Each structure stands twice: as structure tokens, then as C-alpha cells.
Amino acid sequence: MKALVWHGKEDIRCDSVTDPTIQDPRDAIIKVTSCAICGSDLHLFHNLVPAMLPGDIMGHETMGEVVEVGSGINGSLKKGDRIVIPFTITCGECDQCRRGNFSVCERTNRRKDLADKVFGHTTAGLFGYSHLTGGYPGGQAEYLRVPFADSTHIKVPNSLSDEQALFLSDILPTGWQAAVQCDIEPSDTVAVWGCGPVGQMAIRSAILLGAKQVIAIDRLPERLSMAEAAGAITIDRDQESVIERLNELTGGRGPEKCIDAVGTESHVALSLPDTIYDRGMQMLMMENDRPHVLREIIYVCRPAGTVSVPGVYTGLVDKIPLGAAMNKGLTFRMGQTHVKRWTDDLTRRIEEGEIDPSFVITHTAGLDEGPEMYDLFRDKRDSCIKVVLKP
Amino acid sequence: MFSLANLTRSDGDPKIIATGPSSLPGPDKFARGLGWFSIGLGLTELLAPRALTRWLGMPGMEGLVRCFGCREIAAGMLTLSTERRTGVASRVLGDGLDIVALATALGPDNSKRQNAGLALALVAGVTLLDIVASAALADTHARRGNPRDYGDRSGLRGKQWRGGGRGPTADHASRSGTVSAPSVLRPASSEPSIGKGVLDEAPGAADSDGEGDDATSRSTGQGSRHGFGD
Ligand SMILES: [Zn+2]
Ligand SMILES: [Zn+2]
Numbered sequence: 001m002k003a004l005v006w007h008g009k010e011d012i013r014c015d016s017v018t019d020p021t022i023q024d025p026r027d028a029i030i031k032v033t034s035c036a037i038c039g040s041d042l043h044l045f046h047n048l049v050p051a052m053l054p055g056d057i058m059g060h061e062t063m064g065e066v067v068e069v070g071s072g073i074n075g076s077l078k079k080g081d082r083i084v085i086p087f088t089i090t091c092g093e094c095d096q097c098r099r100g101n102f103s104v105c106e107r108t109n110r111r112k113d114l115a116d117k118v119f120g121h122t123t124a125g126l127f128g129y130s131h132l133t134g135g136y137p138g139g140q141a142e143y144l145r146v147p148f149a150d151s152t153h154i155k156v157p158n159s160l161s162d163e164q165a166l167f168l169s170d171i172l173p174t175g176w177q178a179a180v181q182c183d184i185e186p187s188d189t190v191a192v193w194g195c196g197p198v199g200q201m202a203i204r205s206a207i208l209l210g211a212k213q214v215i216a217i218d219r220l221p222e223r224l225s226m227a228e229a230a231g232a233i234t235i236d237r238d239q240e241s242v243i244e245r246l247n248e249l250t251g252g253r254g255p256e257k258c259i260d261a262v263g264t265e266s267h268v269a270l271s272l273p274d275t276i277y278d279r280g281m282q283m284l285m286m287e288n289d290r291p292h293v294l295r296e297i298i299y300v301c302r303p304a305g306t307v308s309v310p311g312v313y314t315g316l317v318d319k320i321p322l323g324a325a326m327n328k329g330l331t332f333r334m335g336q337t338h339v340k341r342w343t344d345d346l347t348r349r350i351e352e353g354e355i356d357p358s359f360v361i362t363h364t365a366g367l368d369e370g371p372e373m374y375d376l377f378r379d380k381r382d383s384c385i386k387v388v389l390k391p
Numbered sequence: 392m393f394s395l396a397n398l399t400r401s402d403g404d405p406k407i408i409a410t411g412p413s414s415l416p417g418p419d420k421f422a423r424g425l426g427w428f429s430i431g432l433g434l435t436e437l438l439a440p441r442a443l444t445r446w447l448g449m450p451g452m453e454g455l456v457r458c459f460g461c462r463e464i465a466a467g468m469l470t471l472s473t474e475r476r477t478g479v480a481s482r483v484l485g486d487g488l489d490i491v492a493l494a495t496a497l498g499p500d501n502s503k504r505q506n507a508g509l510a511l512a513l514v515a516g517v518t519l520l521d522i523v524a525s526a527a528l529a530d531t532h533a534r535r536g537n538p539r540d541y542g543d544r545s546g547l548r549g550k551q552w553r554g555g556g557r558g559p560t561a562d563h564a565s566r567s568g569t570v571s572a573p574s575v576l577r578p579a580s581s582e583p584s585i586g587k588g589v590l591d592e593a594p595g596a597a598d599s600d601g602e603g604d605d606a607t608s609r610s611t612g613q614g615s616r617h618g619f620g621d
Pocket of ligand 2: 091092093094095096097098105106107
């Protein structure tokens with residue numbers, strides 16, 4: 001089959017690889033009908049996530065049709081079922097899964113040894129996201145083996161198109177969890193840093209969850225226009241001071257709830273000296289992430305406010321003003337998404353027409369155009385916000 | 392096809408049969424070559440400055456050559472990183488410094504001035520390559536044309552959204568009207584079902600209509616001029 005394979009920094013190729021086969025009774029194989037490139041795939045593209053190996057297949061936003069099931073699936077899935085695959089692989093049985101903490105499932109990371117050493121305790125296995133999270137082949141491919149498939153799937157109602165359902169795999173529940181973690185009150189201002197796909201979903205989630213106002217921060221006009229379409233007030237960080245504008249919009253108090261939908265790769269600019277410092281430290285391998293947005297959030301967030309972090313961070317960060325965070329009494333909430341915790345509710349909301357996540361798709365291409373699409377998406381050329389690939 | 396990458400595959404995982412074209416555009420591959428060249432030259436300047444100054448007839452300039460070596464290595468690292476355009480631009484500046492330094496060795500008093508002339512010609516050639524690479528990179532990665540306007544992509548259902556909303560689960564409806572602390576700080580009994588009880592009660596079964604109405608009426612009372620909708 002064809003698959004997008006990681007060969008090194010900025011080097012992704014559409015390779016011919018052997019087809020996946022059932023390895024375990026709880027496996028299923030799907031024929032992929034749609035998959036997407038995620039903003040967090042760019043961290044892999046830039047080789048910022050440790051433990052990627054040449055030959056790893058990319059992709060963790062995938063859906064398709066079941067073509068083969070293992071003997072242990074017990075009727076929860078059958079050939080021909082149309083399913084979306086959550087990017088977090090969940091066993092459904094361990095203590096964390098039973099608590100709904102699916103992204104820290106204790107059983108699905110097959111490189112538990114590695115994760116225990118690096119993180120202290122293992123987290124769930126993820127598709128196409130380095131050997132720290134199991135080294136599972138990803139879904140930017142024609143076929144995908146889904147481990148623990150009896151619990152790692154979301155059934156898709158026939159009334160929904162691929163485009164409407166695909167983002168249940170990651171960005172919709174990720175934006176949703178980011179907003180839910182904010183415990184939004186009707187009097188709250190929610191500020192969202194980064195208007196990429198997750199930021200767009202977080203903006204809409206905050207609106208659906210009843211925020212008084214939602215403020216979207218980015219530097220690209222096309223992304224800001226998409227944020228505005230949902231009803232957000234926008235701040236163009238190239239044109240105006242983020243801190244000043246946020247204080248202005250909140251009567252000097254700062255936003256109660258702040259969402260960092262940027263993560264490790266803050267834009268580097270001369271006007272933001274700390275980003276240049278971070279980039280230098282990164283190159284000298286003295287820091288993994290560029291936490292400019294976190295610094296800005298800690299500074300501007302209203303005291304006793306909440307900082308929610310759906311953006312991916314990978315390792316050690318430097319110069320975090322923890323003194324300000326502590327004295328302001330900020331609450332930090334973060335984590336990979338507990339996808340299945342939210343998807344029943346979100347599927348219903350899509351069916352009922354409350355939200356149609358397909359609004360975010362700006363580019364659709366074949367799998368063999370995938371490598372070019374990575375380069376295009378990274379450069380944000382052609383106003384690209386979200387790429388869907390059709391194998 | 393033999394591929395080193397296949398040695399690291401777990402049993403049963405797909406293995407590479409044939410490989411396709413890389414996502415790395417041509418100008419980027421070329422620039423990477425320049426980056427490695429920078430590092431090679433830089434190491435030579437750093438580790439063997441005396442051999443270079445002797446050949447160029449520039450005795451006593453070893454310190455400067457070592458400095459230039461450090462500069463080359465830094466430019467090389469930058470060129471090999473994702474900050475490739477800055478790296479190549481810094482190479483062009485560095486080429487300028489090299490040319491100035493070599494020009495001082497062309498005087499008639501330098502018996503090795505022919506060598507210096509040869510070096511100068513080489514640097515001039517490399518400068519040309521750097522300028523071409525720099526232009527090609529800018530061209531390949533440029534954001535062209537006007538940014539598109541996605542103002543029609545709300546993704547939300549029409550006029551209904553005026554700051555109102557439904558909670559993620561029915562438990563949000565049980566919020567006390569007077570307590571507005573984050574749920575994590577509230578007594579366990581009134582905590583929304585984040586992180587527990589999710590499997591005991593399907594979120595999909597939660598009827599949150601009542602709560603939605605409640606939230607809508609609360610927030611329409613705000614009269615915010617930044618209300619949503621339309
Ligand atoms: Zn993702
Ligand atoms: Zn589990």
C-alpha cells in the first residue's frame with residue numbers, strides 16, 4: 001500500500017510499504033477513506049519530538065471502513081462498519097480508561113519502558129507519533145491496523161460525510177476539551193492563542209459553552225478571518241500589542257480563561273526577543289520548546305484565571321514566570337485529548353447541526369501529494385489551514 | 392528494497408518496499424549542501440588556521456581565521472536547521488567578510504598573492520551560489536497573492552449563538568447559581584463529570600436542553616456588544 005513515511009527532518013515521502021495485517025485478536029484493519037495532516041504533525045516534520053525513527057508512518061487523524069477484524073473483537077465491530085479512529089489508543093479496561101482518562105491509558109503504549117523512563121509513567125499509545133507513544137504506524141496510508149479496535153473507534157452515523165466526521169479523531173475533541181477545561185462561566189472572556197485548526201475548534205467550543213466573548217490571536221489574516229466568521233474578536237499580533245488589546249477588551253482585568261493552541265513552535269520574530277532566545281536554545285539542544293505563548297498568557301491572564309493548554313509541548317522549557325503564575329493563583333489544565341470522553345456528545349452535536357467541523361478544510365489532495373502538502377501547510381502558503389488527504 | 396529503516400520496524404508493522412519523492416524541495420536540498428560545506432570549511436579554519444594562513448601568505452592572521460571558522464559553523468548549523476533562509480542569508484554576509492579579508496592579501500608584497508587570488512575567485516563563485524540559493528528559497532516558500540477571506544466559514548448554526556451554550560454534560564446543569572469557582576475547586580458532589588463517571592452515564596444520553604436555555608437567558612442578560620451570532 002501507499003503511506004506517508006517519515007525519513008528525517010522535513011523529509012516525508014509517499015512510499016510503497018507492505019500491507020498491515022492482524023497481529024492481535026483485538027486488532028482491526030480499516031481501508032482509509034479520509035485522513036488529515038495535523039498541526040502537531042509539523043512538530044514531527046521539524047523533528048522536535050524525540051524518538052521518531054526513519055520508516056515511521058505518519059498520521060493520527062483517520063477514518064475508514066473496516067475490512068478485517070480479529071477474533072477477539074466480540075461483535076463491537078464488523079466488516080463494512082464506517083469508523084473514525086481516535087488518535088489516542090485506548091484499552092477501555094484499565095483504571096485510567098474506566099475513569100475516562102483515555103489519553104493516559106495504562107496498557108496501549110507498547111514502548112511503556114521508554115515512556116516510564118521519560119515521563120515517569122506511561123501515557124496512551126498514539127498513532128504515528130514517535131516511539132515514546134508506542135511507535136504505532138499512523139493513518140496517512142491506504143490501510144491502517146487499529147490495535148484495541150473494539151474500544152479504539154467511533155462509529156459514524158451514515159448521515160454524516162467524511163468531512164463532517166473526520167475531525168472527531170482529534171482536532172474537534174481537542175478544541176472542545178481545551179474549552180471544557182476552562183470551566184467557562186457566562187461572564188467569562190476566553191482568549192485563544194493560535195487560530196490553526198485546534199484554535200478554530202477551541203473558539204467555536206468556547207462559544208457553544210457560553211462564553212461572554214471569545215478573543216482570537218494570530219498573525220495570519222486568513223486564519224483571523226475564519227475566527228471572526230464564528231463570532232470571535234480578533235487580535236493581529238503583527239499589527240497590535242496582544243497584552244494591550246486584551247486588557248482593553250476586558251476593562252483592564254485580563255481574560256479569565258486563556259487557551260494556548262500554539263504549543264511548542266511559537267512563531268519566531270525580531271519583535272519578540274524571547275522567541276529568538278528560545279530558537280537559539282533549541283538549536284543548542286538546551287531547550288525543547290518555545291514557550292512564548294505560555295509566558296504571555298501568564299502575564300495577561302486575570303488573577304485566579306485558568307490556563308488551558310491543548311498545544312503540544314515536548315520536553316523542557318526555559319524562563320517560565322512561575323512566580324507570576326503562583327502569585328496570581330492561576331489554574332493550569334493540559335493534556336493530550338481524552339478523545340472518547342467527548343465524542344458521543346460531539347457526534348450528536350454534529351448530527352443536530354450545532355457545529356459542522358468541515359468548515360476548517362481548505363485543501364484536499366491525494367495521498368501521493370501528501371509530501372508537498374506538508375511543505376505547503378508548514379509555509380502556510382495558499383492560505384492553507386487544514387489539509388485532508390484522500391488515499 | 393533494502394532499507395535501514397526496515398531494521399527498526401516492530402514485527403508485523405509495514406515495511407518500506409519502494410520510496411517516493413521527498414517533501415524537501417530542490418532549493419532546500421541544495422541549501423543543505425551549502426550548510427554541510429559551511430561546517431566542513433569552518434572546521435578546517437578552526438582546526439588548521441596555520442596551514443591556511445601559510446598558503447594564503449597571511450601570517451599572524453590565525454586568530455581571524457579561527458573567528459571566521461566559528462562564523463562558518465554557526466552559519467552551517469543555521470542553514471541545516473529549519474531557519475534555512477536566515478542561514479543562507481548569513482552565509483552571503485559571511486562571503487562578504489571573506490572577500491574583504493582576502494582582498495587585503497592581494498598586494499604586491501605578498502609572495503602568495505596568486506593563491507589568495509585563487510581563493511578569492513572560489514569565494515566569489517560560492518557567493519554566487521549562495522545568492523542563487525537564497526533567491527530560490529525565498530521563491531519556493533513565499534506566501535503569494537492575497538490571503539483568502541474565510542469570513543463565510545462559521546461552522547456554527549446560524550443565529551442561535553448569542554453567547555448562550557450547552558455544557559459538555561448534564562452535570563453542568565447542576566451548577567449552583569451562587570458558586571462560580573472552577574469545578575476543580577467545587578465539592579466533589581457538584582463536580583461536572585470530567586474524569587469520572589463518564590462510562591457510568593453515557594454523555595450522549597445527557598439531556599442538557601434545560602441547561603442550554605438557562606445559559607442562554609443568563610448570558611443574553613449581559614447585553615455585551617461583542618455578542619455572537621448573525
Ligand atoms: Zn493532531
Ligand atoms: Zn486503558
